[in-house]
Amino acid sequence: MAIEINKNLFRKIEHLVELQSDAAILSLLGNEHHADIAEVLDELNLDDATYIIKLLDSDLTAEILMDLDEDTRERVLKNLSAKEIAEEVSELDTDDAADIIGELSEERQEKVIFEIEDDEHKADIQELLTYDEDSAGGLMAKELVKVNENWTLPRCIKEMRAQAEEITRVHSIYVVNDDEQLIGRLSLKDLLIAPPKGNISKIYIPKVDSVNVNEDTEEVAKIMQKYDLEAIPVIDDNKVLLGRITIDDIVDVMKEEAEEDYLLAAGVSQDVEADDSILELTKARLPWLVLGLFGGLGAVFIMEGYEDIMADDRYRQLFFFTPLIAAMAGNVGVQSSAIIVQGLANDVVKGSLFHRLLKEVGLSLINGLILGLLVILFGFVTQMDINFSLTIAISMLSVIIVAALIGTFVPIVLDKRGIDPAIATGPFITTSNDIFGIFLFFYIAKIILGF
Amino acid sequence: MAIEINKNLFRKIEHLVELQSDAAILSLLGNEHHADIAEVLDELNLDDATYIIKLLDSDLTAEILMDLDEDTRERVLKNLSAKEIAEEVSELDTDDAADIIGELSEERQEKVIFEIEDDEHKADIQELLTYDEDSAGGLMAKELVKVNENWTLPRCIKEMRAQAEEITRVHSIYVVNDDEQLIGRLSLKDLLIAPPKGNISKIYIPKVDSVNVNEDTEEVAKIMQKYDLEAIPVIDDNKVLLGRITIDDIVDVMKEEAEEDYLLAAGVSQDVEADDSILELTKARLPWLVLGLFGGLGAVFIMEGYEDIMADDRYRQLFFFTPLIAAMAGNVGVQSSAIIVQGLANDVVKGSLFHRLLKEVGLSLINGLILGLLVILFGFVTQMDINFSLTIAISMLSVIIVAALIGTFVPIVLDKRGIDPAIATGPFITTSNDIFGIFLFFYIAKIILGF
Numbered sequence: 001m002a003i004e005i006n007k008n009l010f011r012k013i014e015h016l017v018e019l020q021s022d023a024a025i026l027s028l029l030g031n032e033h034h035a036d037i038a039e040v041l042d043e044l045n046l047d048d049a050t051y052i053i054k055l056l057d058s059d060l061t062a063e064i065l066m067d068l069d070e071d072t073r074e075r076v077l078k079n080l081s082a083k084e085i086a087e088e089v090s091e092l093d094t095d096d097a098a099d100i101i102g103e104l105s106e107e108r109q110e111k112v113i114f115e116i117e118d119d120e121h122k123a124d125i126q127e128l129l130t131y132d133e134d135s136a137g138g139l140m141a142k143e144l145v146k147v148n149e150n151w152t153l154p155r156c157i158k159e160m161r162a163q164a165e166e167i168t169r170v171h172s173i174y175v176v177n178d179d180e181q182l183i184g185r186l187s188l189k190d191l192l193i194a195p196p197k198g199n200i201s202k203i204y205i206p207k208v209d210s211v212n213v214n215e216d217t218e219e220v221a222k223i224m225q226k227y228d229l230e231a232i233p234v235i236d237d238n239k240v241l242l243g244r245i246t247i248d249d250i251v252d253v254m255k256e257e258a259e260e261d262y263l264l265a266a267g268v269s270q271d272v273e274a275d276d277s278i279l280e281l282t283k284a285r286l287p288w289l290v291l292g293l294f295g296g297l298g299a300v301f302i303m304e305g306y307e308d309i310m311a312d313d314r315y316r317q318l319f320f321f322t323p324l325i326a327a328m329a330g331n332v333g334v335q336s337s338a339i340i341v342q343g344l345a346n347d348v349v350k351g352s353l354f355h356r357l358l359k360e361v362g363l364s365l366i367n368g369l370i371l372g373l374l375v376i377l378f379g380f381v382t383q384m385d386i387n388f389s390l391t392i393a394i395s396m397l398s399v400i401i402v403a404a405l406i407g408t409f410v411p412i413v414l415d416k417r418g419i420d421p422a423i424a425t426g427p428f429i430t431t432s433n434d435i436f437g438i439f440l441f442f443y444i445a446k447i448i449l450g451f
Numbered sequence: 452m453a454i455e456i457n458k459n460l461f462r463k464i465e466h467l468v469e470l471q472s473d474a475a476i477l478s479l480l481g482n483e484h485h486a487d488i489a490e491v492l493d494e495l496n497l498d499d500a501t502y503i504i505k506l507l508d509s510d511l512t513a514e515i516l517m518d519l520d521e522d523t524r525e526r527v528l529k530n531l532s533a534k535e536i537a538e539e540v541s542e543l544d545t546d547d548a549a550d551i552i553g554e555l556s557e558e559r560q561e562k563v564i565f566e567i568e569d570d571e572h573k574a575d576i577q578e579l580l581t582y583d584e585d586s587a588g589g590l591m592a593k594e595l596v597k598v599n600e601n602w603t604l605p606r607c608i609k610e611m612r613a614q615a616e617e618i619t620r621v622h623s624i625y626v627v628n629d630d631e632q633l634i635g636r637l638s639l640k641d642l643l644i645a646p647p648k649g650n651i652s653k654i655y656i657p658k659v660d661s662v663n664v665n666e667d668t669e670e671v672a673k674i675m676q677k678y679d680l681e682a683i684p685v686i687d688d689n690k691v692l693l694g695r696i697t698i699d700d701i702v703d704v705m706k707e708e709a710e711e712d713y714l715l716a717a718g719v720s721q722d723v724e725a726d727d728s729i730l731e732l733t734k735a736r737l738p739w740l741v742l743g744l745f746g747g748l749g750a751v752f753i754m755e756g757y758e759d760i761m762a763d764d765r766y767r768q769l770f771f772f773t774p775l776i777a778a779m780a781g782n783v784g785v786q787s788s789a790i791i792v793q794g795l796a797n798d799v800v801k802g803s804l805f806h807r808l809l810k811e812v813g814l815s816l817i818n819g820l821i822l823g824l825l826v827i828l829f830g831f832v833t834q835m836d837i838n839f840s841l842t843i844a845i846s847m848l849s850v851i852i853v854a855a856l857i858g859t860f861v862p863i864v865l866d867k868r869g870i871d872p873a874i875a876t877g878p879f880i881t882t883s884n885d886i887f888g889i890f891l892f893f894y895i896a897k898i899i900l901g902f
Contacts, residue, residue, distance in 0.1 A: 035677045039798075225706075226486045228699050230681065247698050248679050254702065255676075258709030259793055265716050266789030266876060267782050274794025274807075278814050285786050286818050289851075292782045293822055296775025297829055303771040310761045310770075319761075319770040320754040323777040324747025327885055330778070331718050331743045331878055335736050338717030342710055343725025356725075363729050367737050371744055378748055400740075425717060427782055434778055 010040050017048045022055055034060060038067030041076075050079040062091035065100060071275065074103065082108060086115030094121065095141035095249065098128035128243075136220050137213040139253070140234045140243035146174045149183060149201045156200055171231035174241055175204040182233055182241040184208050210235045213242055218257060221250045260422075265338060267292075267427040288427040295431030299326065299438045306442050309451050314385070318445055321392055322438055328371070328396055329403040329437030330430035336360055336407030337425045344415050353412055360404040368397035387449060395444040399437045406433060461491050468499045473506055485511060489518030492527075501530040513542035516551060522726065525554065533559060537566030545572065546592035546700065549579035579694075587671050588664040590704070591685040591694035597625045600634060600652045607651050622682035625692055626655040632690040635659050661686045664693055669708060672701045711873075716789060718743075718878040739878040746882030750777065750889045757893050760902050765836070769896055772843055773889055779822070779847055780854040780888030781881035787811055787858030788876045795866050804863055808856055815855040819848035838900060846895040850888045857884060 009032065016025045029037055029052070037056075041049040041064065053061050053076055065073055065088055077085060077100070085104075089097035089112065101109050109129070116122040124142040131137025145163045147156045160173060175184040184204040210233045211220050224232055224247060234243045263272070267288035272281055303322065309315040340356075372393035379389025407429055411421035445451075460483065467476045480488055480503070488507075492500040492515065504512050504527055516524055516539055528536060528551070536555075540548035540563065552560050560580070567573040575593040582588025596614045598607045611624060626635040635655040661684045662671050675683055675698060685694045714723070718739035723732055754773065760766040791807075823844035830840025858880055862872035896902075 033678060035679070225702060227484060228486070230698065247681065247702070251676060251698070251702060251705070254705060254709075258705075258713070262709070262713050262716060262793060263789055265713060266785045268786050268789055272790065273797070274790050278810060278817065281790070281814055282817050285783075285814070286821060288786070289779065289782055289818055289822055290825070292778050293775070293825060296772070296778050299774045300771040304768075307767070310767050316758070316761050317755075319773075320751040321747070322770075322774050323750045323885055323889060324744070326774040327743050327747050327777060327781070327881065328740065330781070331740055331881070332736075334717045334877075335719050335739070338714055338719055339723065339725050339732070342713060346724070359729060363732055363736070366729065366733050367740055370737060371740060374741070374744060426785075430778065430782070434774055438774060 009036070010043050013040055013052070014044065014048065017044075017051055025052065025055060029056065034063035035067045038064045042069050042072050046072075046075050046079065050076055053080070054084075058087045059091045062088045062096075066092065066096050069275070070103075073100075077104065082111035083115045085112045086117075089125070090116055090118060090121060093141045093143050094124040094128055094243075095139065097121070098125050101125060102129060102133065131213065134217050135213065136211045136215040136217065136234045136245060137242070139217050139220065139249050140213070140245045142243045144174060144233070144241075144244045145170055145172075146176050146241060147186070147200055149175050149177050149204065151200050153200065153203075171244075171246065172208075172233075174208070174233050174244070175200060176241050179238075180241060181239040182208060182210055182235050185233075208233065211245070212237065217253050220245060221253050221257075224250050225254075261341070264422050265334070265425040291427050291431050295434050298435045302435070302439050302442065306446075312451065314388075315445075315449060315451050317384075317388070318391075318442070322441065325396060325399055325437050325441045326434040329399045329433035332364065332367070332400050332403040333407035333429040333433035334425055336404045337411050337421075337429050340408055340411045341421045341425055344411065344421055353409075356412070357405055357408055360408045361401055364401040364404040365397075368400040371400070372397050391445050391448045394448065395441045398444055399440050402436060402440060403433045406436065460487070461494050464491055464503070465495065465499065468495075468502055476503065476506060480507065480511075485514035486518045489515045493520050493523050497523075497526050497530065501527055504531070505535075509538045510542045513539045513547075517543065517547050520726070521554075524551075528555065533562035534566045536563045537568075540576070541567055541569060541572060544592045544594050545575040545579055545694075546590065548572070549576050549589075552576060553580060553584065582664065585668050586664065587662045587666040587668065587685045587696060588693070590668050590671065590700050591664070591696045593694045595625060595684070595692075595695045596621055596623075597627050597692060598637070598651055600626050600628055600655065602651050604651065604654075622695075622697065623659075623684075625659070625684050625695075626651060627692050630689075631692060633659065633661055633684055633686050633692040636684075659684065662696070663688065668704050671696060672704050672708075675701050676705075712792070715873050716785070716792075716876040742878050742882050746885045749886045753886070753890050753893065757897075763902065765839075766896075766900060766902050768835075768839070769842075769893070773892065776847060776850055776888045776892045777885040780850045780884035783815065783818070783851050783854040784858035784880040784884040785876055787855045788862050788872075788880050791859055791862045792872045792876055795862065795872055804860075807863070808859055811855040811859045812852055815852040816848075819851040822851070823848050842896050842899045845899065846892045849895055850891050853887060853891060854884045857887065 009028070012028060013025065016028065037052075037060075041052060044052070049072065053064070056064070065076070068076065080088075085100070085108075089100055092100070101112055104112060113122060113126060116125065128137070128140070128142065133139075145160055147159060151159070156173075173186040174182055175186060177183050184206040185208045186200070186204050209223070209227055209229060211223060213234050213236050220232065223229070224245070230247045231244050233241055234245060236242055260271070263269070263284075267285070269284040269287065272284040299322070303319070306318075310319070375393045375396060376389050378384075379386070379392070407424075410429065411424040414424055415421040460479070463479060464476065467479065488503075488511075492503060495503070500523065504515070507515070516527070519527065531539075536551070536559075540551055543551070552563055555563065564573060564577060567576065579588070579591070579593065584590075596611055598610060602610070607624075624637040625633060626637060628634050635657040636659040637651070637655050660674065660678055660680060662674060664685050664687050671683065674680070675696070681698045683696050684692055685696060687693055711722070714720075714735075718736070720735040720738065723735040750773070754770070757769075761770070826844045826847060827840050829835075830837070830843070858875075861880065862875040865875055866872040
């Protein structure tokens with residue numbers, strides 16, 4: 001839907017920028033959503049994009065800036081003066097404003113903050129910049145509607161209306177005491193239904209979920225998801241209400257996290273996108289390939305120990321099966337670790353480690369026996385020596401069991417030690433299982449075939 | 452936080468169920484959030500869990516049922532009569548009610564629906580059950596607040612209050628015309644701020660995003676994310692307002708999708724969890740391993756063609772490097788395809804296919820040259836023949852380039868043909884690249900070394 005519109009829009013805009021028809025650009029973009037305009041700007045060249053940003057009103061361009069690809073935003077911001085950036089961030093909620101300023105160099109950060117006119121907005125942004133970006137503080141906005149427990153309902157509604165005008169979305173009204181400590185909440189709906197008389201302290205709900213300002217964002221995401229919250233207040237160690245986190249920010253956190261895990265499982269370090277530069281992509285990919293290289297060279301060393309059997313035509317064909325054994329070890333290991341990593345993230349990995357490993361052995365026995373039978377069938381069809389096909393089948397079965405155990409054991413142990421188990425999937429498991437698989441393969445072959 | 456509480460709670464509850472101290476259980480669980488109680492029930496044995504479900508009030512247990520693991524829920528539902536299930540779903544919003552009933556056998560579905568007392572609720576659920584679960588219709592709830600454009604504001608507020616009492620969360624008030632067609636929206640906040648006089652038609656916002664009831668859920672998720680929506684109305688082909696989808700449902704869709712992609716990349720077919728049965732896990736894993744087996748056997752055939760060179764101690768060591776070449780081809784292929792799959796999902800794969808492939812060649816040249824140099828260094832240290840190490844390095848470079856091209860090309864082509872490109876990562880790419888890599892390796896070695 002939107003994608004088709006944007007291709008047309010892109011062509012029109014490119015043409016109008018060339019003609020410098022400002023009025024036509026303004027009337028054309030005036031009806032578009034900022035997310036759609038951002039998509040068009042992502043495609044335009046930098047000068048054209050900057051031209052449009054400078055042309056449009058800052059209440060619109062501020063939202064557009066937030067919607068741009070990080071790369072495009074970085075380049076556009078370089079083309080804007082500190083004063084121009086300050087005007088943009090003045091239009092944004094404090095969390096978005098802090099995110100944009102946080103992307104600038106420290107020197108520019110100071111200049112931009114200096115240019116922000118509204119002192120309260122400035123102070124809020126400065127506070128937000130002090131928090132770790134992976135903490136609740138780094139995610140929260142200062143914009144919220146709060147009322148004092150001692151206020152009467154009419155005063156509450158009056159104050160609330162004033163506060164709400166500044167705020168895009170009101171989820172809950174937070175109730176604080178005289179020390180600014182969070183003590184409860186009111187819902188807009190309750191207020192709409194309740195007859196407006198009496199005191200806040202009589203009608204507020206004293207039970208309110210909250211997170212500490214230093215809580216990890218992934219933990220915040222888990223809590224909001226579990227309790228199905230659309231917003232959660234953020235407090236400090238003294239329970240003083242500092243800000244609130246809304247579900248749309250959590251959606252972004254979840255998406256980023258899922259993407260990182262996905263790429264990590266494929267052997268790509270975090271934080272790259274298809275459109276990044278070759279250099280950045282190389283940095284994300286090369287280390288894992290070097291790891292794979294060392295693994296492969298390790299396998300070379302193991303096989304060198306068996307070079308003699310190449311002279312014997314009863315055994316030499318074993319070498320044809322090394323890629324198969326290595327691939328099987330790698331695949332099984334990645335499967336096991338991915339299921340465990342996913343399970344750990346969802347808290348569905350229950351029972352003892354021993355129980356879990358036992359389950360993997362059972363699973364591997366079934367898979368290994370079926371695959372082993374297929375190998376023996378293959379041997380029969382290609383008229384292999386029966387001892388030889390048995391050797392392949394039995395070593396494959398053993399390799400599958402060991403690979404599954406390693407794939408299960410490593411992420412669980414990493415998790416217990418507080419290391420992100422997602423690192424264990426992908427090339428790490430593949431490589432270690434490759435070496436181990438080849439070692440086991442020749443060792444078992446040596447015992448069965450007796451060379 | 453919650454996790455610690457739940458371990459204590461679990462022990463206490465288990466003990467109290469044993470003693471059949473109903474009053475103590477009720478007072479203990481009365482203060483807990485339904486999501487926490489569900490976590491405890493997931494850990495209890497089936498009889499204890501059913502005992503508690505039957506003991507608690509249905510307004511609480513209905514929510515608990517929604518929060519249970521799918522497995523636990525399935526087993527608990529088997530222990531409840533059709534009438535008991537009907538009581539539970541009567542307490543739920545229509546979307547959740549339809550989800551629970553949808554999990555039952557068709558025969559039980561009819562019985563449960565028959566037992567639902569509220570006719571409107573019954574009709575709504577029956578309507579929702581007709582939609583595909585991967586469509587907007589399968590995700591939406593019938594609960595929403597709607598007003599007619601011709602109403603006066605006082606009437607609107609009165610009707611709205613009546614409607615809102617039934618609804619957990621009010622995001623927007625939808626405005627319809629006399630034909631029930633969606634024509635705009637009102638925000639609660641606007642209504643709170645606006646003075647209550649005049650007619651709806653004067654103050655509503657005529658611009659409102661909506662999705663068609665047959666729209667794919669992944670597309671709905673993209674739209675809600677892009678436009679930062681907390682709820683979106685669902686309409687039919689005649690623009691008649693049918694229901695609404697809220698962001699919490701989208702969070703679940705996104706999570707499920709990310710998990711499926713992650714597991715698929717690791718060679719595990721969709722829809723399994725660490726706690727599923729061995730049989731289910733085998734079904735999800737074995738097909739990919741069989742694919743790997745065929746790939747490995749394919750490589751055996753290729754190598755058999757080169758069996759003669761095993762007699763020659765100048766060439767036989769080539770066989771030591773096959774796992775390395777295969778692993779490199781596999782790793783590079785998975786990296787390339789994962790980045791493309793991710794990029795396609797985020798619409799950041801721009802420019803022509805040719806441009807994209809060219810970029811991969813550049814990237815592979817850098818990676819391949821560095822890895823090739825490391826191989827030559829390795830050859831130098833282990834006193835390999837220089838022609839031999841050059842052969843390994845050059846074939847590795849070629850294999851890396853080809854693997855990257857395949858890893859890029861396949862998902863883009865699949866995507867253009869409307870097939871989910873995520874299927875292309877993992878074992879599929881690994882296996883085809885394994886075979887292709889080994890083939891290329893010996894072919895290049897033959898040319899360089901001239902055997």
